[in-house]
Amino acid sequence: MAPEKKFVSSKLNKFMHPRNPYRTPPSFKKLSMKFPEFRAYCTYDVSGKVHLDFKNPRAVRALTTSLLDQDFDLKVSIPDDRLVPTLPLRLNYLLWIEDLLTHAAHYDSEHFVLAIDIGVGAACVYPLLGAKRFGWCFVGTESDQLSFTSAHTNVQNNNLQDKIFLKKVESNIIFKDVIGEEKVKSWTLECKLRSKVDIAECSKKCAECEPQASQLNPQNEVNFDEGQVKAEIKKTEECSTYLYDFTMCNPPFFSCEEETDTMKKSKKDRGEPLSAPTGAIHEKVTEGGEISFITKMIEESQLFKDKIRIFTTLIGTKAHIKLIKNALSTASPSCSVLTEFCQGRTMRWGVAWTFDPSLKLNQVKSKKDMATNKPLILMMPRSLMSVYSVPSAWNMINKWLHHLKVI
Numbered sequence: 001m002a003p004e005k006k007f008v009s010s011k012l013n014k015f016m017h018p019r020n021p022y023r024t025p026p027s028f029k030k031l032s033m034k035f036p037e038f039r040a041y042c043t044y045d046v047s048g049k050v051h052l053d054f055k056n057p058r059a060v061r062a063l064t065t066s067l068l069d070q071d072f073d074l075k076v077s078i079p080d081d082r083l084v085p086t087l088p089l090r091l092n093y094l095l096w097i098e099d100l101l102t103h104a105a106h107y108d109s110e111h112f113v114l115a116i117d118i119g120v121g122a123a124c125v126y127p128l129l130g131a132k133r134f135g136w137c138f139v140g141t142e143s144d145q146l147s148f149t150s151a152h153t154n155v156q157n158n159n160l161q162d163k164i165f166l167k168k169v170e171s172n173i174i175f176k177d178v179i180g181e182e183k184v185k186s187w188t189l190e191c192k193l194r195s196k197v198d199i200a201e202c203s204k205k206c207a208e209c210e211p212q213a214s215q216l217n218p219q220n221e222v223n224f225d226e227g228q229v230k231a232e233i234k235k236t237e238e239c240s241t242y243l244y245d246f247t248m249c250n251p252p253f254f255s256c257e258e259e260t261d262t263m264k265k266s267k268k269d270r271g272e273p274l275s276a277p278t279g280a281i282h283e284k285v286t287e288g289g290e291i292s293f294i295t296k297m298i299e300e301s302q303l304f305k306d307k308i309r310i311f312t313t314l315i316g317t318k319a320h321i322k323l324i325k326n327a328l329s330t331a332s333p334s335c336s337v338l339t340e341f342c343q344g345r346t347m348r349w350g351v352a353w354t355f356d357p358s359l360k361l362n363q364v365k366s367k368k369d370m371a372t373n374k375p376l377i378l379m380m381p382r383s384l385m386s387v388y389s390v391p392s393a394w395n396m397i398n399k400w401l402h403h404l405k406v407i
């Protein structure tokens with residue numbers, strides 16, 4: 001039995017993304033009062049404190065689905081034998097992408113964003129959170145039939161079919177056969193027409209690309225004439241505008257079943273992961289492990305460098321980072337950046353790359369880099385102490401920092 005405070009306990013939490021709502025652990029008491037399905041896995045000690053058995057995969061599932069409901073108004077169901085997403089990590093990844101869009105691509109909050117999530121899983125967690133919390137639109141792929149069906153149901157149950165389109169793929173597919181596929185193309189175009197925002201941007205780059213405003217459906221209904229969509233697809237293909245703003249992926253990490261024993265692999269100083277492992281083997285295992293999967297993604301990214309602005313993926317094992325960096329260098333992106341995602345007792349890494357020379361992805365520092373930066377120390381000569389009071393010394397330093405564009 002694990003005490004309530006351990007939901008996101010441990011030293012890694014101080015490096016969680018500053019906007020991650022789970023930096024403050026959720027109240028299990030409140031959650032148990034609201035959600036009977038969560039309450040079913042709770043026990044209470046003599047002081048009335050609520051405890052959850054994190055070693056029980058059903059308790060872990062009830063926690064995730066109750067939090068999605070309480071904190072994001074998302075009704076999500078996950079089949080028994082499929083991966084239960086832990087929300088602090090999912091939000092750390094999404095918030096980092098939001099930072100890349102804001103600080104490297106200079107998008108404002110109104111900017112229309114269209115993304116691809118490779119391997120949405122049964123919960124469809126990234127597209128659902130991305131659509132609900134950030135207003136982004138997604139094309140999601142999934143190779144497993146059960147997960148695909150479950151993800152589809154979750155999208156429908158939350159009435160997000162205007163923002164999320166799912167495609168069942170073969171497991172040897174990453175971007176190929178997805179981006180060029182007719183149904184995906186029509187949906188993305190409808191989505192962009194519906195948003196009406198991209199049109200102005202597109203027209204700036206290519207005057208012929210601008211559809212007539214009068215053709216747009218003012219009620220935001222999906223009611224486009226097939227000919228109109230086809231004509232827009234052709235124009236968009238001719239135009240060099242990026243079709244997708246970013247891609248994301250939580251790849252199957254392991255190359256064989258034995259590797260999936262996370263309890264053994266866990267770093268000694270961080271202790272065992274608190275939650276029971278969940279998910280089917282094919283969700284965690286892929287031929288050649290994550291290195292093969294990500295290498296393939298990097299190779300394919302070269303084919304779609306004019307269609308997708310930022311490519312990103314999670315990396316599950318620190319030891320793989322070097323190999324993935326090597327694979328990336330052979331693709332020669334114009335910029336790439338690596339970050340850490342810290343939560344609870346688990347660490348993951350994220351890598352982003354782009355072929356768009358205008359994007360400086362490395363301007364977005366990892367939270368750990370920021371937190372571990374040594375403080376700036378300025379030794380004032382004793383002789384100046386009589387000249388400067390503390391506030392006036394501070395004003396002077398402030399001026400220098402402004403001048404250097406540090407603050």
Ligand SMILES: C[S@@+](CC[C@H](N)C(=O)[O-])C[C@H]1O[C@@H](n2cnc3c(N)ncnc32)[C@H](O)[C@@H]1O
Binds near residue numbers: 083170172250
């Ligand atoms: C580690 S799970 C991640 C699920 C979800 N994105 C999450 O973060 O909770 C990986 C998912 O990718 C799917 N998958 C594996 N290979 C794939 C491929 N080539 N294309 C699309 N999905 C794939 C698996 O079936 C599984 O659902």
